[in-house]
Amino acid sequence: MLTTEFTVGRPVWVDVGSNDFAASAGFYRSVFGWEHEPLPPEAGGYGFFKKDGKTVAAMGPSMGAAPSWGLYFMTDDAEAAAAAVRDAGGTVREEPMRVFDMGSLAAFADPSGAGFSVWQPGTVKGLDALGDPGALCWTELSTANRDRDKDFYRSLFGWTYFDYPMPDGDGVYTAASTGGENDTHSGLFQPDGTGADVPGQPSGWTVYFATADCDATAEAISSGGGTLLMKPATMEGAGRIALAADPQGAVFAIMANEPTG
CATH class of the missing domain: 3.10.180.10 (2,3-Dihydroxybiphenyl 1,2-Dioxygenase, domain 1)
Structure with a gap:
């Protein structure tokens, strides 16, 4: 959160x-x-x-x-x-x-x-709103080596981790926290489901914005000239999410905490 x-x-x-x-x-x-x-x-x-x-x-x-x-x-x-x-x-x-x-x-x-x-x-501490509809609600790292990156961010920020089985049973999803399990802020996952190095696998962070209705926001993305890279889907334990790119190609995700549609 x-x-x-x-x-x-x-x-x-x-x-x-x-x-x-x-x-x-x-x-x-x-x-x-x-x-x-x-x-x-x-x-x-x-x-x-x-x-x-x-x-x-x-x-x-x-x-x-x-x-x-x-x-x-x-x-x-x-x-x-x-x-x-x-x-x-x-x-x-x-x-x-x-x-x-x-x-x-x-x-x-x-x-x-x-x-x-x-x-x-300094005078700007950070964003004024987080977690509300239309505001940042989650961040996620897709990595070529989950175990190595866990060590890296732990050494840099002191993150602690909680691992959960992926819904399809292929690997684990790691949630990162600076507090406890009820205070996670980011996720890490390796697309191939392993923790070992995968040469050539691109790594990158994705930002998630909250929405009250994932399907309606996805429609607005398409109508506004963006591209849906992943159509709205309900993810167990997370909610309903979609992945998109704006008209210039910048990738972001949307998330409704409770499934809609």
């Missing part, structure tokens, strides 16, 4: 890279009811997405990369996090940098190549 009671190692921010701000703003408005709020020009085009007056995500230029969603975990020391990433076998993609008085960020990749970032809060 995601909440705005931020502690080290928990998801605190998400943003999407875009090549067309107007088109992206229109798409996410039609899907989630978000309103785009640009920051001053010195922010380089970065801006916030608001829902009911609360910041629920952000958007910035894709800077020549393929548009994608980025995920940030809280740290209390971005410099120390960068050193810990190197020590644990990860890669520092962007060295720690200050963002005005808002805080500091750094971008990394884990040993399997999945990109993620950290945020050291």
Whole structure:
């Protein structure tokens, strides 16, 4: 469960890279009811997405990369996090940098190549809403080596883990926590169902946004020009989920805690 009671190692921010701000703003408005709020020009085009007056995500230029969603975990020391990433076998993609008085960020990749970032809060602690409809509710790592990545994130953030059998009986789903089993915030799974290294298997983080009705939101995604990569399906123990890409190709997921339809 995601909440705005931020502690080290928990998801605190998400943003999407875009090549067309107007088109992206229109798409996410039609899907989630978000309103785009640009920051001053010195922010380089970065801006916030608001829902009911609360910041629920952000958007910035894709800077020549393929548009994608980025995920940030809280740290209390971005410099120390960068050193810990190197020590644990990860890669520092962007060295720690200050963002005005808002805080500091750094971008990394884990040993399997999945990109993620950290945020050291200043005046901006994190998103204003988490878990509500239209807000971030879960994050998930698809990995080429689950056991190795469990060790990596444990060393970086102090995560503890809880393993559950997959509904189809093929492997396990791992939930990560900075508290106990009732306070999990992220999932890790290996598509082939093993914990051993799988050369060539892509790794990456997916962000999930909550919705009151997965099927209706999936329809809005299609109507808005997005692509359903996985149609709504009920997942035992989770709810009803779907996987999608926005019109520029940025991948995200939606989740209704209770099955609908």
